Amino acid sequence: MAHYGMVIDAKRCVGCQTCAVACKQANNVPEGNFWNRVYTDGGKSIDTASGTFGVDNHLSFLPVSCQHCEEPACIKACPVGATYKDPETGIVRQDYDKCIGCRMCMAACPYTGVRSFNWEEPKHAVDVRLGDADAPKHQKHVVEKCTLCYQRVAKGETPGCMVLCPARARHWGDFDDPESEVSKLVLEREYMQLLPEAGTKPSVYYLV
Template sequence: MSERLGFVIDAKNCVGCSACMTSCKVENNVPRGIFWNRVLTDGGVNQNTPSGKYPKSGEDPTLRMDYITVACQHCDNPACVKVCPVGATYKDPETGVVRQDYDKCIGCRMCMAACPYTGVRSFNWEEPRSFIDHAMGDADVPAHQKHVVEKCTMCWHRLAKGLQPACVEACTARIRYFGDLNDPESEVSKLIASREYKQLLTSEGTNPSVYYLV
């Protein structure tokens, strides 16, 4: 049986440090102004603000703030793959990773329109520029191209070397887990079997390969 690689994220214990977001950007030399992995606040209307209000004397507190990290969900039934007219977006048959072939991409952005997870894909309208004055990250990261759709690659270049994705390695709170969801003995499978979890937009029928422990 082929693998189905995925993430399990302990959202209950995420501290919102953004190490996963930053490490992804650096490791993959993600172009200026773009993030493939974002840390969102589930609370107030602004980043890092809680919902509720500070209690007055004798009142119970109502403040609440949680974090959720969002990137490509590497769906088991990806909507993006179905609409790509040239096969530039495809699901790797051996690992289940949803990948992008930059050389095939014609920039139609059909994958972006079909994906129900807003903001996990980006389009390079102009020639990509590094965050600093020179390229960062791993030398094996494919060169970014103009008029091409990009997204989380699950650090494919690291997987090829037997390494974990950069976001997992960099997580300071150690709440990001990675492995084969088809293997009942893997750490990720045991976690979702023993803890309550949620997936994003399950009503869309995509069966995302990212699980959030709650």
């Protein structure tokens, strides 16, 4: 049993959206959906700073996707077991064949926008299937979300969002291994987690 998760260095993230695009490509995510988003912590629009120019400007970025919680609210809410935690990795997964489209997991999840629902047959920008050959096929009337690229993890590889990050802001590993990079980073650096008060114990840490 492992506890895989991610550490994101908020000081290194430059908001380039490469992780969001890499995720979409690796998993052939349908048009209109993103499993990974990068939000601007600053002004009202993307890539805009808050404050007054030259006085108190502030601009930073926050990549957000499924937090792969240790105590996932989504699993407790799913009436058919379509949302479940993989016993070998701790990754929160979605079984499309079991999903009945009730969207209870979306309602229970405290992290707004990390799940999407396919109201219609999934559409893609091109006519051929892109991304990993063994990525799950998308279906109509099911809930989808980040899987930490489970198809890659199962082969000992890293998630797609990490591979192309130009700022090397993302770190991936097993929190149950004290010698892993992620375990050392959360011991050495100050960090935050999203909505810790929700009691879900997210497996994504943000270095600040």
